[in-house]
Amino acid sequence: MSGTALATRQSLDAAAEPRRRARARRAFWLKQLHTWHWVSSGLCLVGMLLFTVTGFTLNHAGLFEGRPQVSTREAVLPRDLAGTLAALPANGQGRLPDGLRDWLAATFGIATGGREAEFSKTEILVSLPRPGGDAFVSIGRPDGAVLYERTGRGWVSYLNDLHKGRNAGPAWGLFIDVFAGACLVFCLTGLVLLQIHAGRRPATWPVVGLGLLAPLLIALLLIHA
Numbered sequence: 001m002s003g004t005a006l007a008t009r010q011s012l013d014a015a016a017e018p019r020r021r022a023r024a025r026r027a028f029w030l031k032q033l034h035t036w037h038w039v040s041s042g043l044c045l046v047g048m049l050l051f052t053v054t055g056f057t058l059n060h061a062g063l064f065e066g067r068p069q070v071s072t073r074e075a076v077l078p079r080d081l082a083g084t085l086a087a088l089p090a091n092g093q094g095r096l097p098d099g100l101r102d103w104l105a106a107t108f109g110i111a112t113g114g115r116e117a118e119f120s121k122t123e124i125l126v127s128l129p130r131p132g133g134d135a136f137v138s139i140g141r142p143d144g145a146v147l148y149e150r151t152g153r154g155w156v157s158y159l160n161d162l163h164k165g166r167n168a169g170p171a172w173g174l175f176i177d178v179f180a181g182a183c184l185v186f187c188l189t190g191l192v193l194l195q196i197h198a199g200r201r202p203a204t205w206p207v208v209g210l211g212l213l214a215p216l217l218i219a220l221l222l223i224h225a
Helices: 003-059 079-087 098-108 154-164 169-200 204-222
Strands: 069-076 092-094 117-119 123-127 133-140 145-152
Touching: 003 154, 003 169, 069 098, 079 098, 098 133, 098 145, 169 204
Parallel strands: none
Antiparallel strands: 069 145, 092 117, 117 123, 123 133, 133 145
16 A cells, blocks of 8 residues: 555544544443433333322222221230329320330230320320321220221222322332432433434424423313312
């Protein structure tokens, strides 16, 4: 190869280098977007199914209304624990003593450690709300009689309350936050991928626009205060 041809080849290679780097960067970020998109979709999959189904059941609550099932259990405090009730406040709120909490856990299988009790002169009441139902334990101060009542409204009500985060505890609240973040990543990476592939799919932006326009028009025209 002559010197002139070699110089021309080197010049062409030098001119093509920025384009190769640009293609390499584009391929890298496209791979990253696909990775983030499928990972976030995997994290969201079960949660999105849950929230989709419960969105329907909440929107048509009359079709899925369950009949409450109420169960009650009764017991009497041991004498040593009944004697500790006199030392508790006559009104207001506060935590139950450790011994009383342990006895309730052993007798009824309920955890009251993080619950506030309501004190009165005649009764100590601990509310135990939970997804899909409710419960409470009442302790009579004069005689130490204990009543534990639990109400369940079925699996649909349970899942609906998970949808709303109602009485589900901090762990479920953390899950919802993580799920929301994963959904955000899923949507944003999907939007960028739509932009990248829109040139080969002419219907992309009309469909996206319809997804924006339909709820906007319903909100403006069909929802009345």
